[in-house]
Amino acid sequence: MKLSAAFVLVALLGLAQAVPVTVSEISEKSSQGLRLVQLAEDAQPVWKTEDEVLQFIREEVNFFDITDTWAQEQDLPQMKMAAIAYPTPSHQSAVSPLIVKLSTTNMSSWLSSLTAYNNRYYRASTGQAASVWIQNTLRSIATSAGRSDITITPFSHTFLQTSTIVRFPGAGSDNAITILGAHMDSINSSNPMNGRAPGADDNASGTVNLMDVFRVLAQGGFKPSSPLELHFYGGEEAGLLGSNDIAINYKSTGKAVKAVLNLDMSAYSRPGSTAVIGIMPDFTDASLSTFLTQVVTTYSKLPAVKNSPCGYACSDHASWYRQGFPASHSSEGQFPNGINGALHTISDTTSLSGFSVSHALEMSKVALGFAYELTV
Ligand SMILES: *[C@@H]1O[C@H](CO)[C@@H](O)[C@H](O)[C@H]1NC(C)=O
Numbered sequence: 001m002k003l004s005a006a007f008v009l010v011a012l013l014g015l016a017q018a019v020p021v022t023v024s025e026i027s028e029k030s031s032q033g034l035r036l037v038q039l040a041e042d043a044q045p046v047w048k049t050e051d052e053v054l055q056f057i058r059e060e061v062n063f064f065d066i067t068d069t070w071a072q073e074q075d076l077p078q079m080k081m082a083a084i085a086y087p088t089p090s091h092q093s094a095v096s097p098l099i100v101k102l103s104t105t106n107m108s109s110w111l112s113s114l115t116a117y118n119n120r121y122y123r124a125s126t127g128q129a130a131s132v133w134i135q136n137t138l139r140s141i142a143t144s145a146g147r148s149d150i151t152i153t154p155f156s157h158t159f160l161q162t163s164t165i166v167r168f169p170g171a172g173s174d175n176a177i178t179i180l181g182a183h184m185d186s187i188n189s190s191n192p193m194n195g196r197a198p199g200a201d202d203n204a205s206g207t208v209n210l211m212d213v214f215r216v217l218a219q220g221g222f223k224p225s226s227p228l229e230l231h232f233y234g235g236e237e238a239g240l241l242g243s244n245d246i247a248i249n250y251k252s253t254g255k256a257v258k259a260v261l262n263l264d265m266s267a268y269s270r271p272g273s274t275a276v277i278g279i280m281p282d283f284t285d286a287s288l289s290t291f292l293t294q295v296v297t298t299y300s301k302l303p304a305v306k307n308s309p310c311g312y313a314c315s316d317h318a319s320w321y322r323q324g325f326p327a328s329h330s331s332e333g334q335f336p337n338g339i340n341g342a343l344h345t346i347s348d349t350t351s352l353s354g355f356s357v358s359h360a361l362e363m364s365k366v367a368l369g370f371a372y373e374l375t376v
């Protein structure tokens with residue numbers, strides 16, 4: 001998650017240098033270490049050095065890094081999926097017994113494991129070790145619940161860190177996939193490869209929300225009628241790499257997606273302010289966001305409030321939106337003022353004032369309700 005679109009000037013400078021990209025220059029420029037980034041919707045992508053890309057990250061300038069996907073994307077149809085009519089939440093009697101099984105204990109213990117990696121940077125060995133740890137932890141939950149029907153699959157990228165795709169197959173004829181996603185990487189923006197980046201809130205919190213929703217659904221014998229997937233994205237902090245790669249893969253293989261919910265930062269509530277869950281208004285689907293708002297009201301004890309726009313490429317929902325899939329994003333507080341300001345630093349820890357696993361539990365309830373209502 002990126003906090004602000006403050007450095008518009010930098011972005012505009014980038015646009016001024018834009019010239020049309022050609023397929024033939026991609027391998028040459030990327031082998032020189034340049035990265036192809038897009039800084040605004042409908043803007044030409046521009047080549048940047050790795051240092052310039054890091055400077056964007058430090059200055060919270062949002063961008064897609066499309067170096068490895070641009071050529072493939074040119075061949076994809078530009079169509080948007082037909083509008084989907086979302087239901088009004090109506091399965092309270094079935095969801096409530098699952099929601100009471102969600103636990104801050106499990107989330108806390110997994111937060112300790114994830115934040116103990118020096119960082120979870122997408123090119124660092126510890127970033128890949130954290131991804132493997134997530135896969136192994138989920139596999140052991142599935143195995144002890146006797147759930148051989150659930151698949152847990154690493155998704156490889158051009159970089160070291162894998163994303164992870166967990167799939168509950170659908171028992172019925174509706175193949176449209178409901179996706180809950182969170183990025184699992186973290187970054188220390190002054191020293192990405194070696195610097196300490198506990199990334200407790202950004203975004204271990206979204207990751208442990210999904211892990212606990214997985215635990216409760218797997219142990220509760222949940223078998224949806226349409227497929228449910230939980231995605232743990234690598235490389236979000238470096239230009240939405242993991243989610244963009246996966247969204248393009250789904251588009252190019254013709255997969256139908258019913259809904260995407262992106263959880264990025266769920267465990268911080270600004271001291272002294274009223275706790276709320278924010279609903280992201282931009283680069284998201286309006287009907288799905290209305291449904292998400294109803295889910296928050298139905299299944300969490302917190303009110304839903306509309307966020308200010310987060311801007312282009314602010315988190316993984318943007319990757320799905322870019323490919324025409326219906327996406328939504330719920331945040332720990334009202335964006336931007338209600339969001340944790342310590343993201344991307346050594347101070348993003350579980351001991352930060354305002355960090356609360358009980359607050360994160362409310363987001364787990366939302367994610368579980370969202371998944372159940374759309375897949376049952
Ligand atoms: C979740 O927490 C409970 C209570 O501490 C513990 O018994 C259980 O083993 C944990 N589950 C997992 C999968 O870690």
Ligand SMILES: *[C@@H]1O[C@H](CO)[C@@H](O)[C@H](O)[C@H]1NC(C)=O
Nearest residue numbers: 001182183203263264265315
């Ligand atoms: C954490 O991950 C979720 C899910 O991908 C995303 O919505 C959110 O923006 C991320 N948070 C940050 C601060 O990157």
Ligand SMILES: *[C@@H]1O[C@H](CO)[C@@H](O)[C@H](O)[C@H]1NC(C)=O
Nearest residue numbers: 188189190195196344345346
């Ligand atoms: C990056 O990590 C180093 C130590 O590994 C730390 O001194 C520095 O403050 C960190 N940078 C940020 C922005 O937190």
Ligand SMILES: [Zn+2]
Nearest residue numbers: 001002202237
């Ligand atoms: Zn972030």
